[in-house]
Amino acid sequence: xxxxxxxxxxxxxxxxxxxxxxxxxxxxxxxxxxxxxxxxxxxxxxxxxxxxxxxxxxxxxxxxxxxxxxxxxxxxxxxxxxxxxxxxxxxxxxxxxxxxxxxxxxxxxxxxxxxxxxxxxxxxxxxxxxxxxxxxxxxxxxxxxxxxxxxxxxxxxxxxxxxxxxxxxxxxxxxxxxxxxxxxxxxxxxxxxxxxxxxxxxxxxxxxxxxxxxxxxxxxxxxxxxxxxxxxxxxxxxxxxxxxxxxxxxxxxxxxxxxxxxxxxxxxxxxxxxxxxxxxxxxxxxxxxxxxxxxxxxxxxxxxxxxxxxxxxxxxxxx
Amino acid sequence: xxxxxxxxxxxxxxxxxxxxxxxxxxxxxxxxxxxxxxxxxxxxxxxxxxxxxxxxxxxxxxxxxxxxxxxxxxxxxxxxxxxxxxxxxxxxxxxxxxxxxxxxxxxxxxxxxxxxxxxxxxxxxxxxxxxxxxxxxxxxxxxxxxxxxxxxxxxxxxxxxxxxxxxxxxxxxxxxxxxxxxxxxxxxxxxxxxxxxxxxxxxxxxxxxxxxxxxxxxxxxxxxxxxxxxxxxxxxxxxxxxxxxxxx
Ligand SMILES: Cc1cc2nc3c(=O)[nH]c(=O)nc-3n(C[C@H](O)[C@H](O)[C@H](O)COP(=O)(O)OP(=O)(O)OC[C@H]3O[C@@H](n4cnc5c(N)ncnc54)[C@H](O)[C@@H]3O)c2cc1C
Numbered sequence: 001x002x003x004x005x006x007x008x009x010x011x012x013x014x015x016x017x018x019x020x021x022x023x024x025x026x027x028x029x030x031x032x033x034x035x036x037x038x039x040x041x042x043x044x045x046x047x048x049x050x051x052x053x054x055x056x057x058x059x060x061x062x063x064x065x066x067x068x069x070x071x072x073x074x075x076x077x078x079x080x081x082x083x084x085x086x087x088x089x090x091x092x093x094x095x096x097x098x099x100x101x102x103x104x105x106x107x108x109x110x111x112x113x114x115x116x117x118x119x120x121x122x123x124x125x126x127x128x129x130x131x132x133x134x135x136x137x138x139x140x141x142x143x144x145x146x147x148x149x150x151x152x153x154x155x156x157x158x159x160x161x162x163x164x165x166x167x168x169x170x171x172x173x174x175x176x177x178x179x180x181x182x183x184x185x186x187x188x189x190x191x192x193x194x195x196x197x198x199x200x201x202x203x204x205x206x207x208x209x210x211x212x213x214x215x216x217x218x219x220x221x222x223x224x225x226x227x228x229x230x231x232x233x234x235x236x237x238x239x240x241x242x243x244x245x246x247x248x249x250x251x252x253x254x255x256x257x258x259x260x261x262x263x264x265x266x267x268x269x270x271x272x273x274x275x276x277x278x279x280x281x282x283x284x285x286x287x288x289x290x291x292x293x294x295x296x297x298x299x300x301x302x303x304x305x306x307x308x309x310x311x312x313x314x315x316x317x318x319x
Numbered sequence: 320x321x322x323x324x325x326x327x328x329x330x331x332x333x334x335x336x337x338x339x340x341x342x343x344x345x346x347x348x349x350x351x352x353x354x355x356x357x358x359x360x361x362x363x364x365x366x367x368x369x370x371x372x373x374x375x376x377x378x379x380x381x382x383x384x385x386x387x388x389x390x391x392x393x394x395x396x397x398x399x400x401x402x403x404x405x406x407x408x409x410x411x412x413x414x415x416x417x418x419x420x421x422x423x424x425x426x427x428x429x430x431x432x433x434x435x436x437x438x439x440x441x442x443x444x445x446x447x448x449x450x451x452x453x454x455x456x457x458x459x460x461x462x463x464x465x466x467x468x469x470x471x472x473x474x475x476x477x478x479x480x481x482x483x484x485x486x487x488x489x490x491x492x493x494x495x496x497x498x499x500x501x502x503x504x505x506x507x508x509x510x511x512x513x514x515x516x517x518x519x520x521x522x523x524x525x526x527x528x529x530x531x532x533x534x535x536x537x538x539x540x541x542x543x544x545x546x547x548x549x550x551x552x553x554x555x556x557x558x559x560x561x562x563x564x565x566x567x
Contacts, residue, residue, distance in 0.1 A: 010477070069476070071446060071456045093477050097458035100411075100446025109531045110411065112441050125534060131345070132437050134336040138534040178455030179485045182471075186479035193478045199567065223567060235500045241461075242475070247332055247437055248356045248495050256566035267332045270437075273539070277564045279556070280545070290545050295559055299550030307553040315557055315567070 001032040001121060002084030004039060005055070008092055012044035016196045017090035019053050020156040021149050024117070025088045026054025027159070032121050035161075039081050041066045041074075051163035053156065058165040063172065069094045070177035075101035077170040082106065084144075086124065091148040092195070099148045108144035115153035115253075115274070132247045132270035151195050152253040153274065187242060194243065197226035199256045202245060202272070204230035206261020206282065206301055210238035215305045216260065222312045228252070230262045246271035261301045264289025281305065320374040320465065322365045323427040324398065325418055325444070327355040327408075327436040328382055328389040342535040345438070352389050357433025361493035363503055364463055365431055366397035372465060375399050377425065381408040381417050387519065394514035395506030401517065406524035411439075413527045415447030420525055422452060427488060429470065434459050434492040445492035455485035461496035 005025040008018035018040075025036040038055035040047075047058040059081050065073050075098045078087070087102065089095040091113060103110035111128055115136075118126040123140040129150060130137040194200065201220040207213065213227075220227045227243060234244035245252055247267040253274030260281045262268060269292050272278070280293040283300045290296045297304050313319070330336065331351040339346050354362065368374040378393045380386045381404040390401050402425075404417040422430045430452075435442035449456030461480065462473030468487045473480050475494070485491075506514070548556045560567045 015477075069481075071449065071458065072453075075450070093459055093475060096442050097446060097456065100415075100443045101450040101456070104447060104450040109529070110441075110443050110447070111531070112443050123532070128440075130438070130440050130536070131330075131336045132440065133539065135338065135345075136537050136539055137439070138536075140532045140534050142530045142532075178489075179457055179483045181481050181483050183482035184476075184479065185481070191478070195477065241496050242479075244495070256560065256564070270332075277560070277566045278542070279560065290547075292542060293545045294542055294564065295556060296545045296547050297550050297553070297556060298547065304550055304553060308556070311554050311557040312567070314554075315561060 001034050001086065002037065003029045003032065003034060003086045003088065004037050004082040004084040005088040006078055006090070006095065007038040007040045007050055007055070007058070008090050008095060009040060009043045009045065012042060014043065014045050014049050015090070015092070016156055017092050017095070017151050019049070020151065020154055021088045021090040022050055022053040022055050023157045023159060024149050024154045027117050027157070028086065029054070037084065039078055041077070047163060047165040052158050052160050054159040054161055056161050056163050058163060059168045060165055061168055061170055063170060065172050065174050065177050068177070068181040070179045071098040071101050073172050073177040074098040075105055076172050076176055078102050079105035080170045081168060086144070087146045089146065089148050091150050096148055099146050103146040106144055106146060108146045109141045110146050111139055111141060112148045113150050114147045115150045117154070129274070133251070133273040134270065150253060150274070192224070192226040194226045194228055194245070194250055195252055197252070197254050199223045199225035200228050200252060200254045201225045201258045201260070202228035202230070202262060203233070203260040204262030205232050213239070215309065219305060219309050219312065222309065222316060222318065230268050259289055260305060262289060263287050264292055320368065320372060320429070321425065321427045322368060322374050322376045322429045322431060323422050323425060324358070324362050324365045324376060324378045324393070325430065325432040326358050326362065326378050326380045326390065326393050327433065328352045328380060328386040329355045329436050329438045332356065332437065336538070338536040342537060343533065345536065352386070354389055354393055355433050355436045357435060357437070357494050359503060360495055360497040361431040361433055362393055362396060362398065363498045364493060366504065367498060368465060369397065377402060377427070379404070379418060379421055381406060381414045381524070383407060390519055391514045392506055394517045395510035396504045397510065399517065401519040403519055403521050404524050405521050410529050410531060411441045411443040411447060412529060415444045415451060416525055416527045418444065418448045419451035421522070422448065429465070429487060430454070430490045432490065432492045434494045445490055449490035452488070452490065455489040457483055457485055457489065458492045460491050460493045463491060463493070463497060
């Protein structure tokens with residue numbers, strides 16, 4: 001069973017989500033007794049990066065139409081190359097957008113938000129996230145499958161193989177890109193992408209005002225974490241909308257989620273319950289978040305967070 | 320300009336999710352249904368375009384008669400009329416096929432959807448509709464204006480946003496940010512009265528086949544009890560995170 005994977009990149013560099021998708025493809029290829037072929041667009045990174053995660057073959061495409069994202073052009077390009085039974089796509093904004101069109105072009109079934117390795121291959125039986133993390137749906141696919149892999153669900157596990165690369169071309173041109181990009185606004189450089197972050201420090205209305213986010217940012221910086229917020233905080237404009245996590249914001253699954261001054265409303269939990277470890281700091285012992293947490297401190301954020309910063313500094317040996 | 324807004328009727332965001340005894344389907348018992356929150360942003364944008372640019376707004380839902388209440392709410396918010404495809408919305412390809420057919424037959428300029436539904440979380444329908452119709456597709460849309468036969472949109476990308484242009488007809492999947500949260504309309508009495516007389520056309524579905532079978536549903540394993548650490552012993556929390564959870 002040939003397994004293909006779209007190794008997503010940005011500015012010529014492989015994204016963590018792309019590497020994770022390769023690692024996932026490798027894990028299932030090992031069980032299926034086959035190898036992984038990765039498809040990469042306009043990448044300057046060495047293919048060694050992908051061999052390390054288990055891609056035996058890397059198909060490299062240089063194509064100016066693919067410099068900007070368009071769902072149709074991407075789906076067409078991947079469909080020309082992905083001659084396998086399973087195609088793995090990371091569930092990034094781009095991946096989740098073109099995967100349905102890819103499935104149509106390949107005559108494959110689509111399974112989105114996959115979070116675990118398949119349990120059987122014939123049929124291809126796999127679990128996916130549903131009901132905003134309040135349920136897990138298991139589906140069985142007969143025939144080809146395109147799957148999108150939830151970010152941070154499987155982990156970018158190294159599993160090195162000897163690989164080779166091949167430069168290939170695809171028959172697409174600007175006419176295939178139906179959506180033209182006229183401008184890009186990236187968030188401040190150096191900031192860690194929320195969906196890819198291993199650690200997320202998040203705060204809610206309990207912080208009282210935007211002027212109090214300094215300590216949240218400091219803690220995040222010390223931990224190499226991304227920052228996030230609850231919905232009301234983004235709605236009032238204390239924090240940018242891009243940070244809002246939850247059912248109507250971003251769904252994330254970091255290794256560690258630290259929730260400070262957030263009540264833990266069901267809609268908030270819906271976006272963060274995939275986190276491996278959850279820490280809650282809240283002055284209300286009855287806050288629902290404690291029921292969903294691994295570790296908690298009942299206390300005032302304005303007292304606890306500065307202490308936490310001090311202790312993390314000690315751990316990291318920072319003055 | 321004709322706009323088709325696809326509305327998914329989903330369990331209320333606070334609903335407890337349960338599955339039927341055999342684990343094969345979602346248990347609707349005692350669950351309140353609402354307009355899918357992402358669709359609500361798209362609906363509000365459409366109504367805004369109706370007021371500013373004289374667009375007509377038709378809503379479409381795939382579902383049995385039980386979705387009528389949610390459709391009436393969408394009509395009360397300002398849509399002109401509705402189409403209900405009379406079938407269980409059993410899989411994404413089936414739903415997308417119904418939407419694509421209606422979109423083509425009705426000659427809509429914009430098909431607006433939400434980026435995903437909060438129940439099955441597929442996020443598949445908008446892209447499938449675009450693919451079936453061979454229209455341009457903007458996902459995760461947080462800004463939209465129409466100029467002649469072009470839509471100027473802003474879409475979220477990982478780590479930022481992009482301004483894009485797409486020729487109409489197109490499929491646009493909206494999310495939070497497409498209109499201001501504070502500007503989201505709630506049905507008022509006049510809207511509710513008017514909605515009663517707005518037309519919902521019931522249409523028989525197009526048959527499709529699927530190669531995806533639902534094996535079953537389960538609930539995620541719940542976490543163990545929380546380990547509480549005294550607020551005067553924050554060092555202990557850091558030790559636990561470092562040594563026990565190996566998270567920092
Ligand atoms: C359709 C819909 C969709 C929604 N989607 C989302 C979503 O995606 N994401 C989301 O987050 N919410 C969402 N919500 C909102 C959600 O229901 C809650 O209102 C929201 O999560 C509450 O945010 P909060 O915990 O920051 O604020 P609050 O509910 O005000 O809670 C603040 C918490 O901080 C604590 N606190 C106060 N002062 C301190 C202090 N000094 N130190 C420590 N703790 C303190 C309080 O005890 C309280 O628990 C949605 C709601 C609806 C209706």
